[in-house]
Amino acid sequence: MADQAELQTIRDLVRWGASRFRENGLVFGHGTDNAFDEALVLVSHALHLPVGFPEHYLGANVTTAERSVVLDLLGQRIETRRPAAYLTGEAWFAGLPFYVDERVLVPRSPMAEWIERGFTPWLEPDNVERVLDLCTGSGCIAVACAVHFDNAEVDAVDISPEALAVAKRNVERHGLEDWVRLVESDLFDALEPARYQLIISNPPYVPDEEMQALPEEYHHEPELGLRAEQAGLAIVVRILAQAADWLADDGILVVEVGNSQDMLMECFPDVPFTWLDFERGGHGVFLLDAGQTREFQGVFRSILCS
The missing domain is CATH 1.10.8 (Helicase, Ruva Protein; domain 3)
Known part of the structure; x- marks a missing residue:
């Protein structure tokens, strides 16, 4: 023309x-x-x-x-x-390039900047030896944690073998085969007993109503990585109910829930979630320390069983 x-x-x-x-x-x-x-x-x-x-x-x-x-x-x-x-075929996360295709979500979690900061003051980055990334998808969070926590071994878990194939490609791309272990598992189910200083997750948290209203661009992403039942909290509550059994005494749990933040606080009004602030924009990411996950484990499990 x-x-x-x-x-x-x-x-x-x-x-x-x-x-x-x-x-x-x-x-x-x-x-x-x-x-x-x-x-x-x-x-x-x-x-x-x-x-x-x-x-x-x-x-x-x-x-x-x-x-x-x-x-x-x-x-x-x-x-x-x-x-x-x-x-x-490429996206950037925490200053690192990643291969992506329609088997995984496009990396965009605001948690990147907190990974770069090592989650201080809650953690001493040099003392972090084990990290668990639940719902790893492309592996971007797991790889970023392995890069920014110099001494940490990272277990990267996903229920989707297709997503893990993409994650494997990214682990190899960054030469982290000795530091990042990929595990096909429904959250904690297939993991061997362990204690982690950091459990981090960007799980599916989009409720059905919001899922249907998403623009067409988002429907190219795997629904498995976006949609969650129970007003978007089904998987988040499962993580909360089990995290205490896997956290080290000085460990923390960090989970992104996005727009489901208000619903989570409504379900657990007595839980002292710390909602992280972001210099580069973002919201809906909470932090609990190991003591808090243990204190409220019964509450989380009661919701899970109801």
Whole structure:
């Protein structure tokens, strides 16, 4: 098309893509939160440029062949509504790259910044020897924990063998085979007895009503990784009911529940959840220490059995 032939520079392509994304009502939330950044991710990938390339590159001219490849990729984003990470096969989490496809959720948990901080002051990062990542998906949380806790061995658990195949690829990508162990398990069921200084999880927590209302982009992700019964709390409550049996005395439990935060507090009004704050945006992540999980284990189990 004549107007597309006028797109001469990287800046032109990014601007054009962002405009078309907004024109077509695309939704963002899988690593970017706006049309410009989504277009920039796709243009960079198509041109084989690194993430965060120098800004002056935006003025560089593209060849006719390069422009064709870029426009094709931007067109796929519009026509399929697949998130950019699925089109590029890559997402970033805690400053690390990960392979992703439709077998796993696109990494985007705000917990990344707390992993980078080592969950201080609750933990002494150098003293953390064992971490358990429940519902690991792509393995991004497990790998990030292995990278940021220098002395920690990480057990990464998922019920989905398809997700674990993706996680295996990411563990190998980062050379962490000796530090991250992948386990196919329904939460704690297939684990050998152990005590962990950190149990961390981004489990499914989207209730049915919210699931049905999600934009099309989210329906490319596996429902197994998103949807949970009992108003989104079925899996979270199972974790709460068992965590005390697996935490070390100085350990902590960290779980993301997103928009189910209010429902969780309504179900457990007496539990002193610490809700973490985020400098880079995010909400709905609680922390309990080992003593708190033991103090309220009976309460959690009573809800689980009701």
